[in-house]
Amino acid sequence: MLPPLAVVLFATAISLIFFWVPEDADDPAQRIFYFHVPIALTAYSCFGWGAWKALRLLWKRDERADLESYVAIHQGTIFGALTLVTGSLWAKATWGQWWLWSSRQLVLFLVLFLFYCAYFMLRFSVEPGPRRANLSAVYALFGVVLTPVSFLAIRLAEDFIHPTVFTRDGPQMTASMFTTFCVSLVAMLTLFATFYSIELAGKRIDMRIRELREALS
Amino acid sequence: MSEKYVAAAYLVVFVAVLGYVVIIGTKLTRLEATLAELVERVRARG
Numbered sequence: 474m475l476p477p478l479a480v481v482l483f484a485t486a487i488s489l490i491f492f493w494v495p496e497d498a499d500d501p502a503q504r505i506f507y508f509h510v511p512i513a514l515t516a517y518s519c520f521g522w523g524a525w526k527a528l529r530l531l532w533k534r535d536e537r538a539d540l541e542s543y544v545a546i547h548q549g550t551i552f553g554a555l556t557l558v559t560g561s562l563w564a565k566a567t568w569g570q571w572w573l574w575s576s577r578q579l580v581l582f583l584v585l586f587l588f589y590c591a592y593f594m595l596r597f598s599v600e601p602g603p604r605r606a607n608l609s610a611v612y613a614l615f616g617v618v619l620t621p622v623s624f625l626a627i628r629l630a631e632d633f634i635h636p637t638v639f640t641r642d643g644p645q646m647t648a649s650m651f652t653t654f655c656v657s658l659v660a661m662l663t664l665f666a667t668f669y670s671i672e673l674a675g676k677r678i679d680m681r682i683r684e685l686r687e688a689l690s
Numbered sequence: 691m692s693e694k695y696v697a698a699a700y701l702v703v704f705v706a707v708l709g710y711v712v713i714i715g716t717k718l719t720r721l722e723a724t725l726a727e728l729v730e731r732v733r734a735r736g
Contacts, residue, residue, distance in 0.1 A: 487700075502692040505699045512703070555706055559699045566695035668710060675717055682724050689731055 475667040484659035502566035507653055509559040510638070511661040512552050513582070517620050519549030519665060520589065524617035525612035539606040540680075542613050543671045546592055548665055553586040571648040581623040588616050 490507045496667035523545035530538040560579070561571050573579060592612055599605040638644060644651050 500692075502695050504696050508699065508703055509693055551706065551710065555703060558702050562695045562699040566692040627734070663705070668714075675714065675721065677720055678725075679717075682721065682728065685728055686724075689728065689735075 475663065475670060479660065479667045480664040482656065483661050486653070486660045487658040489656055494645070494649050494653045497586075500567055502563055504635060505559055505563040505566070507657045508661075509562065509563055511558065511658040512559060513556040514658060515661040515665050516549050516552035516556055517547050517624060518662065518682055519669075520585075520617055520620050520626055522669075523613050525621075528612035530606060530610045531614075538607070539609065540676055541673060542610060543596065544676065546589055546613060546616075546671055547672070549590050550586070550593075552661075552665065553589065555583075556582065556585060581619075585616070585623045588619060629671045630688070663673065 486507070490504055494507070496502075523542045526538040526542035526545060529535045530542065530627060560582075563572065564579075565571050592609065595612055596609045638646060644654075646654070651676055
């Protein structure tokens with residue numbers, strides 16, 4: 474059900490972005506926004522979901538939550554890398570530079586991304602078992618604190634380099650732009666749900682096969 | 691000039707999605723092969 478839905482939503486989003494929504498006269502590269510921001514929001518959602526599963530592991534001792542948390546963070550790191558790459562391309566087109574260290578929004582997102590990259594180093598440096606699950610869960614919970622900081626950084630820092638589209642007065646864009654953005658966001662979240670369920674199923678089958686092989690040997 | 695950056699951004703996402711699908715597909719093929727091998731081993735044991 475999820476994969477065909479993701480394909481349909483993606484096709485719709487691409488059609489709206491390139492054939493329906495008007496081009497921004499001030500920024501011809503603004504079309505990157507319709508993928509860049511949904512990808513960033515999906516990355517935040519992945520990290521949030523990973524933290525929720527980590528909390529379930531620590532709170533309810535739900536052993537399945539360890540793998541679920543790991544897969545969500547793995548997906549979040551992929552979406553995070555895509556956020557950095559698409560953002561960098563947009564920056565080059567608009568500001569003439571690939572990266573601006575003076576923008577706290579960018580630097581904080583990079584810190585968040587590197588923090589979650591380190592999650593894998595921690596996880597794979599510990600032998601599989603309850604200790605690894607607990608350490609990974611605590612780390613994932615620490616990481617989620619950085620997510621709202623990264624999201625709100627632009628407002629806290631009064632950084633005018635990175636554009637702010639969503640303000641207290643609502644989205645600063647036309648109805649067609651907002652519709653396209655919403656479709657892209659739903660498409661990206663559906664893509665995450667699809668990849669999450671497929672990767673999780675694959676990892677669970679892999680674990681079962683390993684157990685079966687051990688039982689047979 | 692900016693068109694090439696827009697195209698590059700969408701291309702990066704497309705390649706990443708495609709790459710992920712290929713990696714997952716390869717892993718599933720490997721799992722199928724391992725599973726078939728285990729089934730054979732169980733059959734051989736009777």
